[in-house]
Amino acid sequence: MVTAGCAGFGTSGEQPTQTETNASTTQPTEEQTTQSDTGQTTTQSDTDNGTSDGETRSAAASGRMAVVVDDERLDVSAASEANDTSSFWIEDAGATAEWQRTDEDVTLAEGLSKLGVNVTENGIEYEGTTYQDTENDTNVAVRVNGESVDADEYVLQQGDEVWVVAITHPLDQSVPGDHIDHDELHVHGHVNMTVDGENVNFSKPKYETPGHNQHFHFEGDSAPLWHAHSWSVTIEYGMSTLAGINVTEDSITYDNTTYERSDPGTSFTIEVNGESVDPSTYVLKDGDQVTIDVETENGTS
Template sequence: MTFRHVGVALMVALLVVSAGCSGMGGGGQDTPTESGASNGTTTAGGLSDTTTASETQSATTNDTANETTTAGEGTNDTSEDNSSNASEHDHSSHDHGNETTSESDSSDKYLSGEMTVVVGDDRLEYPSGSEDAGFWFTDQHKIWNAKTDGEVTLAEALAQFDVEASADSFSYDGETYAESDSGVSVDYRVNGQSVDPQEYVLQDGDEIWVTVETPDMERSVPGDHIDHEYSHIHGSIDFTVNGKTLDFSKDKYQTAGHSRYFHFEGGHADPWHAHSYSVTLQYAMATLQGLSVAEGEVTYNGTTYSDSDADTNVQVMVNGEEVDPSEYFLKDGDEVEIVVESES
């Protein structure tokens, strides 16, 4: 190799090293230009290339604030998620809490409702019972209680009265009353519905009415009043005269100034309310202005319609069966229907 060649090689090497340093230096200059924009360059968006230090600080602060806001929004999202999760967690915890309470205090949990048992003229006294028996009464206002860890049938509940109950008979105090006996009526009603006491399992809030009527009973009418805050008797009525149905929602049939033993209330025609188990259908209708009902006879607005008249048909029915209104005592859930059709 000649000195000329060596000199050329040295010059090329120096040029390469110089270019490499320049490239590194250019890379180092990018950061202040981007971050401070203090070199007066104009961005593609056309913003001023003369940004002051304060503007730079403001812009940086705003960017930071925006980033903070974005982070905050992220935090809010997370917070909402956490809130949602917390809510779900609380709900879940609440459920588990209830389950735990239910499991730990199961002996203190019970069902309750009201019960009235009437045999002939008398309402049976409430036995005290005990929790050990799984069914008991708590006070004089016919409040029954039953444990939740076992099923109690109505027949089992009535056994606390020393009663043996079946679908069509009722045995108490050494005497058995059967539906097959003349003039005897045995009714088991729960929330207004007829039930078989041996099959029906008590539910929380049940209002129970058990009534036994005999041909020789002498109930006084309207009997002992039951205060409105305690379980009393309800039902429906459809009263029609020559195709016109009476509207019992009218003021003259409502509670104000009306009988406390039988009435409608709250501006409603359904249900009717009877505040005694000794209210006959005849007594109930006589409390309503312009009405009276007897066996085969209805009086409405001063006109008496008799089933004995050739051109008149009078039907007084309860639950689809004709009754003598002077002898029929209203029961919970009764559907009363009185129909008069006359050509006169």
């Protein structure tokens, strides 16, 4: 992380400030609802938003967005107020910020720049601090609908759910962190766990018990699709909420049997999107594919 006069964010969990509109603002006349692959609903409207010169702009596309930088969630709606004449802006939508754009094509990088977040070659820059994903203590992810994208090339489309995360370690945030309500923009991904060649079936009732944990869980026979209702849920925390399972850097427990990395004839891997991670520090991000594999000399592979 390269620092040059870094300023802090607002306190995590604060509600976004309502964007001020001109008196000539009109009310929505038509709404169209779409549903994303994660089951979340986004509403598109032709809302006219007043500008500083009295003109109006109409939203041709909209979606939801969350930006986390340096262990704090950015109040993007407040940052958007200074750009009330641009083709991209943020509207309040409860605890979730809703991005909107006119009928002009807007790339994700262009939209983020209106919020003071500038995309760099391997990361982002905000308020004089550059966060590079190539640095050992920094992790940067730019995802749309759970997929990594090139922000300079990607044009925002109706219903897009955007997560931009730049996290430095050690994490200056509690785990599992502030809870995000079910109907607000939260994090999803998949997990595959194998012990001696046998896939763990996370659709079993003991893993899908309704309400077993509000921050990490499977829902409605959707396993192995997991839901994380906070941006600061680690793999270690998430897996520890499941009955008989625990995952650390040095050991893995399954069905109340613990496998130590130091045990003779035992090996295991913990990966996210094909890369080895430390489960105690890695924060789950939208679209993450988690793989946990345990092999012993007495088992089968």
